[in-house]
Amino acid sequence: MLFAWLTPSHFAILGLLLGFAIAHSGLAALRPWGEKQIGPRAYRILFALVSLPLAVVTILYFFNHRYDGLQLWQVQDIPAVQPLVWVLSAVSFLFLYPATFNLLEIAAIEKPQVHLYETGIIRITRHPQMVGQVIWCIAHTLWIGTTFTAVTSIGLILHHLFGVWHGDYRLQSRYGEAFEAVKARTSVIPFLAMLQGRQTFVWREFIRPAYLGLGVFVLLLWWAHPLLMRVTASVRF
Incomplete structure (x- = not known):
């Protein structure tokens, strides 16, 4: 059959991504109201209790079904592809990581707050998590090359x-006008504000322990990647 490759897992991963998106973005939208009702710390814990299980289930499902569907290309035997994928993955974490700079707020040990940043990675792009996710999707779709992975990447990017x-x-x-001022000096597309002369690169802002921690994390992930693949494969659904 023409669409025999379109397995149910393609629709399942889109459903999981949609469920996570509704929960994650919905709770983010309700944050001002929720914090007034139960306080910032309790709301952060509620946010984590809802988002993290959904994220874990989605990630496990992805790893278990990543080779489902049609194999669009196969480049894993090309010597240069694997290091390229690892470099792109490391760069993606550079953009994804700034959201966790203040781990005490993430863990609700300190009072969680909404920050208006204009330093470090924000000088490059106002939405580093989006950029990091796009880079991660490009790297993994290139490496795996299946329709299932392509569908997952499209869902994540959307x-x-x-x-x-x-x-x-x-x-x-x-923040009103204060955010408008930051928006005018930054860009969504990486480096665009710098190219247009609206922003400058300050390398000293990247000299911080968090980036050393990021480097260690990437090395540990590289070392533990085979083990993670075996562990996720043992959880079948």
Whole structure:
């Protein structure tokens, strides 16, 4: 049959991604109201209790079904591809990581707050998590090359593109003219504000322990990757 490769897992991963997107973005939208009702720390814990299980299930499902569907290309035997994928993955974490700089806020040990940043990675792009996710998707879709992985990547990228609008909307609602000023000096597309002379690169802002921790994390992930593959493969669904 023409569409025999279109397995149910293609639709299942889209459903999981949609469920995560609704929960994650929905709770983010409700944050001002929720924090007034139960406090910032309790709301952060609620956010984690809802988002993390959904994320773990989605990640496990992806790893278990990543080779489903049609094999669009096969480049894993090309020597240069594997190091390219690892470099792209490491760069993606460079953009994804700034959201966890203040781990005490993430863990609700300190009072979680909404910050209006204009330093470090934000000088490069106002939405580093979106950029990091796009780079991660490109790397893994290139390496795996299946329709299932391509569908997953499209879903992830669409969610993060919505997050660009949603994030700007929430910051605009909270900070008003202060956010408009930051928006005027930054860009969504990486380096665009710098090329247009609206922003400068300050390398000293990248000299911080968090980036050393990121380097260690990437090395540990590279070392533990085969083990992670075996562990996720043992959880079948």
